[in-house]
Amino acid sequence: MDGLLFLTFAAIAVGCAINLVLQTHPISSALSLVGVMGSLAVLYLLLGGEFIAAVQLIVYAGAIMVLFIFVIMLLNAGAEKRPTRRVVALWVSLPLLFTLIALAALLIESQAPRTEVVRFGGFSGGSALAVGRALFTSYLLPFEITSILILIAILGAVVLARKEI
Amino acid sequence: MNFFLLSLIKTAVVLFALLTTLAYLQWIERKVLAHIQLRPGPYRVGPHGLLQPVADVLKLLTKEGVMPPGANSFFYLLAPFLAVAVSLVSIVVIPFGPRVEIFGVQTNLGLTDLNIGVLFILAISSLGVYGVALGGWASNSKYSLLGCLRSSAQMISYQLPLALALAAPLLLVNTLDFRQIVEAQGGFWLGFFPKWNVFAGPFPQLFSFVIFLIASFAETNRVPFDLPEAESELVAGFHTEYSSLTFAAFFMSEYANMVTVCCVATVLFLGGWQPLWPAAYGSDYAPALLFFAAAATLFYHGAQALKTRMWDRFSFPVFGFVFLALGGLFLIPALQPVLIPLFWFLAKAGLLIFLFIWIRGTLPRFRYDQLMRFAWTFLFPVAVVNLLVTGLLVALTSK
Numbered sequence: 001m002d003g004l005l006f007l008t009f010a011a012i013a014v015g016c017a018i019n020l021v022l023q024t025h026p027i028s029s030a031l032s033l034v035g036v037m038g039s040l041a042v043l044y045l046l047l048g049g050e051f052i053a054a055v056q057l058i059v060y061a062g063a064i065m066v067l068f069i070f071v072i073m074l075l076n077a078g079a080e081k082r083p084t085r086r087v088v089a090l091w092v093s094l095p096l097l098f099t100l101i102a103l104a105a106l107l108i109e110s111q112a113p114r115t116e117v118v119r120f121g122g123f124s125g126g127s128a129l130a131v132g133r134a135l136f137t138s139y140l141l142p143f144e145i146t147s148i149l150i151l152i153a154i155l156g157a158v159v160l161a162r163k164e165i
Numbered sequence: 166m167n168f169f170l171l172s173l174i175k176t177a178v179v180l181f182a183l184l185t186t187l188a189y190l191q192w193i194e195r196k197v198l199a200h201i202q203l204r205p206g207p208y209r210v211g212p213h214g215l216l217q218p219v220a221d222v223l224k225l226l227t228k229e230g231v232m233p234p235g236a237n238s239f240f241y242l243l244a245p246f247l248a249v250a251v252s253l254v255s256i257v258v259i260p261f262g263p264r265v266e267i268f269g270v271q272t273n274l275g276l277t278d279l280n281i282g283v284l285f286i287l288a289i290s291s292l293g294v295y296g297v298a299l300g301g302w303a304s305n306s307k308y309s310l311l312g313c314l315r316s317s318a319q320m321i322s323y324q325l326p327l328a329l330a331l332a333a334p335l336l337l338v339n340t341l342d343f344r345q346i347v348e349a350q351g352g353f354w355l356g357f358f359p360k361w362n363v364f365a366g367p368f369p370q371l372f373s374f375v376i377f378l379i380a381s382f383a384e385t386n387r388v389p390f391d392l393p394e395a396e397s398e399l400v401a402g403f404h405t406e407y408s409s410l411t412f413a414a415f416f417m418s419e420y421a422n423m424v425t426v427c428c429v430a431t432v433l434f435l436g437g438w439q440p441l442w443p444a445a446y447g448s449d450y451a452p453a454l455l456f457f458a459a460a461a462t463l464f465y466h467g468a469q470a471l472k473t474r475m476w477d478r479f480s481f482p483v484f485g486f487v488f489l490a491l492g493g494l495f496l497i498p499a500l501q502p503v504l505i506p507l508f509w510f511l512a513k514a515g516l517l518i519f520l521f522i523w524i525r526g527t528l529p530r531f532r533y534d535q536l537m538r539f540a541w542t543f544l545f546p547v548a549v550v551n552l553l554v555t556g557l558l559v560a561l562t563s564k
Contacts (some may be wrong), residue, residue, distance in 0.1 A: 063291065128272070
């Protein structure tokens with residue numbers, strides 16, 4: 001059951017990602033990206049990371065992508081014109097792409113130890129409690145530094161926006 | 166019993182109840198608004214317009230579906246589907262009652278119990294904006310586009326105070342599971358005062374409750390925050406170009422969102438199915454008494470009906486007997502463990518829905534700049550301070 005769900009949502013994620021590149025209209029591309037985020041959330045859920053799955057949906061699909069789409073609509077960006085493609089480029093790039101993927105797979109296969117294969121349901125540290133405890137005990141310093149970084153980014157955005165008025 | 170079969174039965178029951186509620190909610194809203202404005206409201210179809218929802222559904226079904234020229238057909242049709250799907254899904258994590266035994270089968274009243282129920286609701290409600298935004302954009306109309314831009318900005322802005330207001334009661338109950346949240350609110354102070362989160366120590370969540378309600382008005386696009394569909398400026402906002410069933414889908418999603426938000430508020434702040442006062446003081450008889458009082462009112466008005474409303478002499482007593490029978494159901498000991506928690510849950514959620522309608526009949530619409538200023542300069546800081554104070558007090562009082 002888990003394997004079937006994994007295959008389904010992995011296929012949806014990859015399909016959406018390919019669609020994201022192929023679409024000419026920015027809104028279609030943005031929505032494909034939402035599809036990628038959603039299926040990634042399901043994959044996290046399958047691996048036992050329920051908190052991460054929910055946060056993935058809330059932050060990426062619910063906030064960041066909504067802002068993307070908002071900006072696209074506000075600027076009223078239309079469909080892009082496809083550049084005329086060369087047949088040669090297509091025939092050279094496709095084999096190169098497959099070779100790259102095969103090389104990467106080979107490298108991972110040879111480097112990663114066999115014993116660390118992920119099993120569905122084998123990980124139970126993904127609850128909100130476990131994540132919170134890890135963030136506020138073992139990873140307290142990185143967590144706080146990240147919040148300061150984000151605060152600086154927000155302040156920077158406000159300052160930059162102020163200057164234009 | 167088979168888990169799959171049980172889930173199927175529960176889903177069918179909840180879906181049927183929810184869809185009927187959604188259809189009749191519109192009748193209730195029109196009636197309440199009409200009485201606020203001193204007019205009778207729907208009156209022609211059936212006694213007191215009770216068959217109006219059926220007539221409305223038939224009307225919408227038989228209307229012609231129009232697609233505006235230049236509309237992006239795929240997204241134009243996807244948007245209402247998305248809106249209604251997202252708004253109906255969130256009901257699955259709401260617990261309606263405790264664990265009960267029906268026909269020898271032990272089950273929880275409610276569809277599922279996620280241990281991240283609160284996060285699930287937040288995630289799903291944050292996806293709700295896509296239906297509105299896509300529908301407005303794909304219609305290829307300036308009113309729709311303005312409506313959907315307003316809606317996106319408004320929903321993102323009000324999601325912040327909403328989430329912060331949600332977080333404060335979670336500090337008190339220490340869990341994200343809706344069922345455990347309700348169970349944590351059981352019991353009474355001094356033997357009679359309910360331990361709901363609105364009244365709970367160390368810091369009563371009254372502020373969070375009010376912030377949550379205000380933000381949820383904006384999240385569900387209801388008056389006074391219904392800028393995305395402001396009739397006086399934008400015709401009908403994001404669904405201007407929609408007709409027939411696609412319009413019905415948007416309409417239904419708005420009501421479904423309202424029901425969900427009221428259920429979440431009930432569970433988080435008003436103690437879910439926990440009664441208002443302990444069973445030792447007779448809270449188990451309250452539902453029956455309430456129904457009997459309603460029946461008596463109906464009998465009285467049926468006997469006093471005006472000459473111009475002769476139909477009432479017949480229809481009022483009939484409904485009176487229906488109410489008597491319903492009240493009688495609450496007195497059967499075998500049904501009490503199921504019906505009484507359900508009654509308390511539905512009574513609280515129903516009161517909140519009535520509040521939504523009441524406010525729609527009372528308050529004028531905000532201006533757009535007022536709406537944004539209110540969210541960012543008042544509601545958000547208040548929610549942050551409320552969360553900090555709650556956190557501080559919880560930290561000081563916990564062992």
